[in-house]
Amino acid sequence: MKKNLVYLCALLCVLTWFTSCSDEKKSGADNAWKEISKDYNASNLSLGLVSTSGSVTVNALSADKATLVLNNVVAGESSVSVDAALTKTDRGYAFEGESAGTTCKVKVSGSIEDGKLTMAMNRTLTSALAGTLNLNYLPAMGGSQMAQVYAYFNTGNEQMDAMLNGMAAPQLGSMIAGKVESVMVNLGEDGSFSFSFKKVGSSEATVMPPAKLAEMIKSYLTWFEKDDVLYLAVHKDALTILGGLNILPEGFELSSIVNILSLEGDYYTVPINAQKDGEAITLFLGKTMITKVWTLLQPLLSNISDETIQSIVNVVGGVMNTAQDIKVGLVFKK
Incomplete structure (x- = not known):
């Protein structure tokens, strides 16, 4: 009887260990989105043909949602906050979203892969002069x-x-x-x-x-x-x-x-x-x-x-x- 109890305890320990490892792996996969939350500037930020002295701050809220703050990136705007949808890719995340600044509406799309943010941006100006x-x-x-x-x-x-x-x-x-x-x-x-x-x-x-x-x-x-x-x-x-x-x-x-x-x-x-x-x-x-x-x-x-x-x-x-x-x-x- 004691021998059976020892076997049962050992089995439970093994199962607990495997479950713990499995949970850690799942947790690691689920939390990968947290790693993209940081500031991106000239060294790891690409806006296409033009350079920028500005930055993009990414705050990932979940695996499918993030806020991007565009600092001195949009002409005429010192800062624009964009709510973006995230999509998992093989190498990171793709994002897409739009928001309104004081002079225009801004639509962004791009990716965050291998630690680099690549973004395309479209502005629709709201001025009566247009x-x-x-x-x-x-x-x-x-x-x-x-x-x-x-x-x-x-x-x-x-x-x-x-x-x-x-x-x-x-x-x-x-x-x-x-x-x-x-x-x-x-x-x-x-x-x-x-x-x-x-x-x-x-x-x-x-x-x-x-x-x-x-x-x-x-x-x-x-x-x-x-x-x-x-x-x-x-x-x-x-x-x-x-x-x-x-x-x-x-x-x-x-x-x-x-x-x-x-x-x-x-x-x-x-x-x-x-x-x-x-x-x-x-x-x-x-x-x-x-x-x-x-x-x-x-x-x-x-x-x-x-x-x-x-x-x-x-x-x-x-x-x-x-x-x-x-x-x-x-x-x-x-």
Whole structure:
């Protein structure tokens, strides 16, 4: 009897040991998802063609659910949290999810395999600016027309301000109308942007960037709107490529271009104020940006031999130096 009890105890021990091992294996398989919870940055993060100085924080909640926090990865967003579904793969996990940021809706998909996160990302911008903006033209004397220009000057001199504010917009508008008969700005919901213009007497419009280049550079150019400011953004990788091509006009340095831009995450941006009034959208630059652009253009302006243009340049230069505030832009309609 005692011998049988010994055998029974031994059998129970063996069964317990096997059960314990089996549970550990199952536990190890079930808990594999926990290993993907960490920060992914430049060393183990891939976003396709472009590099990033941002990071993605993964917090796996279970074997089929995780939260991804995109830090300085989405243009215009410092942080976006995405609820994603997880799917087990042979080498790790695949994920897919979408969420809303302050400027756009973000959809992500990708994988976390061998300790590396690879992600594709699509943005759908929620800005009211999205769509096609057409430069507005107004009737002028003699049956002609002029582009609708927005101009405001504050030099501290009432007579000077009255003259500038009364003459600048119609004169600039007439000059533009004499050169181009239409201007369109296309701001895609997917973040793409382009503009086109048709010269007076031309049979077709000029599109920038050209269609054959648009697909190649779409990863580097984008836009977003925040707090009534339209930001045209270029990825820092694009400026690195541009600097290596040696195609800038004489007198232009890449560093000079970078100096007039603001760096937000991985993108250098040009801020353009956007004022909406019904169907009319006024896009204009303030004094700070105008001064930067004016300084950048000096090498080109100094090479113009036309005396009339040079006299205008001198007047504008004087105003730029003394004005307390300047706002210049164009009025578009959707």
